[in-house]
Amino acid sequence: MNSYLMSIVLEIQGVVKNFNGLKALDDFSCSVQYGEILGLIGPNGAGKTTLFNIISGFLDPDFGTILFKGKDIINMSTHQIVNIGISRTFQNLRLIYQISALENVLLSFKRQPGEQLRNVFFNWKHSLKQEKENREEASLLINEVGLANKLNDPTESLSYGQQKLLSLVCCFAAKSELVLLDEPVAGIAPEMTEKILKIIQKLPTQGTTVIMIEHNIDAIMQVCDRIIFMDAGTKVSEGAPEAVKNDPRVIHAYID
Amino acid sequence: MEYLIHILIMIFIYSILSVSLNLVSGYAGLISMAHSAFYGIGAYISAIMAFKYQSPFLINFVSAVSLCSLFGALVGIPSLRIRDDYFVIATVAFQIIIFNILNNWVSLTNGPMGISVIQMPIIFGVKLSSHLEFLILIGTLSACIYWISYRVVCSPFGRVLKAIREDEVFALAAGKNIAIFKVLIFVISSGMAGAAGVMYSYYISFIDPTSFTVMESIFIITIVIIGGAGKLFGSVAGAIILVLIPEILRFIGIPSTIEANIRQIIYGGMLVAFIIWRPKGLFGDYIFYS
Numbered sequence: 001m002n003s004y005l006m007s008i009v010l011e012i013q014g015v016v017k018n019f020n021g022l023k024a025l026d027d028f029s030c031s032v033q034y035g036e037i038l039g040l041i042g043p044n045g046a047g048k049t050t051l052f053n054i055i056s057g058f059l060d061p062d063f064g065t066i067l068f069k070g071k072d073i074i075n076m077s078t079h080q081i082v083n084i085g086i087s088r089t090f091q092n093l094r095l096i097y098q099i100s101a102l103e104n105v106l107l108s109f110k111r112q113p114g115e116q117l118r119n120v121f122f123n124w125k126h127s128l129k130q131e132k133e134n135r136e137e138a139s140l141l142i143n144e145v146g147l148a149n150k151l152n153d154p155t156e157s158l159s160y161g162q163q164k165l166l167s168l169v170c171c172f173a174a175k176s177e178l179v180l181l182d183e184p185v186a187g188i189a190p191e192m193t194e195k196i197l198k199i200i201q202k203l204p205t206q207g208t209t210v211i212m213i214e215h216n217i218d219a220i221m222q223v224c225d226r227i228i229f230m231d232a233g234t235k236v237s238e239g240a241p242e243a244v245k246n247d248p249r250v251i252h253a254y255i256d
Numbered sequence: 257m258e259y260l261i262h263i264l265i266m267i268f269i270y271s272i273l274s275v276s277l278n279l280v281s282g283y284a285g286l287i288s289m290a291h292s293a294f295y296g297i298g299a300y301i302s303a304i305m306a307f308k309y310q311s312p313f314l315i316n317f318v319s320a321v322s323l324c325s326l327f328g329a330l331v332g333i334p335s336l337r338i339r340d341d342y343f344v345i346a347t348v349a350f351q352i353i354i355f356n357i358l359n360n361w362v363s364l365t366n367g368p369m370g371i372s373v374i375q376m377p378i379i380f381g382v383k384l385s386s387h388l389e390f391l392i393l394i395g396t397l398s399a400c401i402y403w404i405s406y407r408v409v410c411s412p413f414g415r416v417l418k419a420i421r422e423d424e425v426f427a428l429a430a431g432k433n434i435a436i437f438k439v440l441i442f443v444i445s446s447g448m449a450g451a452a453g454v455m456y457s458y459y460i461s462f463i464d465p466t467s468f469t470v471m472e473s474i475f476i477i478t479i480v481i482i483g484g485a486g487k488l489f490g491s492v493a494g495a496i497i498l499v500l501i502p503e504i505l506r507f508i509g510i511p512s513t514i515e516a517n518i519r520q521i522i523y524g525g526m527l528v529a530f531i532i533w534r535p536k537g538l539f540g541d542y543i544f545y546s
Binding site for chain 1: 408411412413418422423425427428432434440444
């Protein structure tokens with residue numbers, strides 16, 4: 001294996017997905033390298049979120065393979081995919097609103113001994129200790145993004161921007177090697193956008209690779225190492241942010 | 257005094273039933289209409305064993321609880337592929353099947369004639385001779401079941417159940433194998449309902465299929481809704497209230513000919529009133545189908 005292949009974390013090959021005859025993804029291929037921030041842009045209906053749903057196992061593709069660290073993940077179910085190291089966020093926020101912010105983050109930790117039923121009765125000291133450590137770590141993560149005073153508030157009382165931030169914290173709490181962020185800064189105030197982008201920019205230094213979908217072109221230009229422009233389920237243009245931004249095909253697609 | 261003991265025993269039996277149903281319906285959000293089927297299976301297994309083989313109480317208890325858990329898995333696993341209303345319908349179907357088996361398999365269950373268990377439990381050589389001693393036994397059992405349920409819902413396991421109830425997609429995206437959680441809680445809950453069934457058959461000393469109908473399942477779910485889904489002590493409070501209502505009716509002098517009808521009207525009216533004006537129940541924190 002040469003060093004280029006070694007550095008690939010996710011390899012998508014010829015993925016096709018049809019919804020009742022509508023081609024959401026049409027022979028889409030790309031590869032993602034370790035520690036990069038890859039931006040996915042394109043008009044609505046280009047197939048960006050469909051691609052996320054296929055990678056994370058919520059949808060099965062009609063054709064194609066997806067290799068994560070050389071391992072085929074097409075036939076894995078969602079929870080297995082999360083547990084081998086791919087986490088995601090959702091375009092429309094998904095949080096458990098009735099429980100506290102802290103508990104939402106706690107849910108996102110992987111392989112908790114306390115989540116196994118037998119540990120509720122046996123060996124519970126071990127799971128209790130783990131739970132305590134998780135609580136400390138979760139509060140730390142929440143403090144880091146500046147939501148310390150919201151720790152024990154019910155999630156529904158948080159503002160939209162804060163909820164968005166919390167969903168990112170949940171995604172990072174899983175300590176996944178690859179995170180898929182679906183419009184992380186859509187619809188939130190500029191100062192919160194800055195805060196979120198700073199957090200995303202730091203991820204590669206912590207060993208996390210990022211794929212993000214975003215319509216905010218300034219945000220994409222600011223954080224991404226590489227951009228893929230998608231339209232009608234295919235890859236139209238790929239490369240450095242500036243190059244893609246000035247690609248005539250991209251300009252053409254947006255003006256159309 | 258005997259009367260008071262009787263009421264307390266019935267409250268304990270219904271507390272076990274409603275607390276265990278609350279685990280499935282209030283915490284995991286799966287509305288099961290088959291709870292009295294498991295209750296009935298437990299009652300019948302212990303009654304048949306005691307009647308035909310004169311086997312001791314503890315063996316009957318353990319076999320009934322384990323077989324009910326097994327039945328719970330048998331219903332739980334295929335039901336996982338279906339959600340919401342369809343799950344309700346599937347459990348109603350199971351409930352009706354069980355009732356018909358109890359009613360028609362005469363060689364095993366004695367059909368509509370029922371089975372008598374004229375035997376008090378003997379535990380480690382101690383024979384329970386009065387209803388007071390039986391009350392102590394069922395009180396201890398209820399406390400154990402409440403404690404187990406409490407441990408389950410307060411653990412990270414219980415936190416995942418709540419996440420499944422609120423948003424399955426979130427739970428999946430957090431890497432939880434939700435199928436396993438659902439089956440496990442269904443198995444535990446069915447086993448507990450079976451335990452209530454064993455106590456019922458020993459206490460009443462006569463069982464017949466009419467005690468284990470869909471109406472009984474609806475009664476148990478009414479306790480959960482009125483007490484509050486997603487809070488264990490709500491189910492205990494609900495059981496106390498709903499068991500006491502017919503006794504209060506008797507005290508205020510409603511003639512026994514119409515007492516049963518009035519009781520049903522009150523139960524139905526309360527269920528509707530709670531769903532309209534207080535859907536969370538007395539102490540609950542979850543609203544079905546919200």
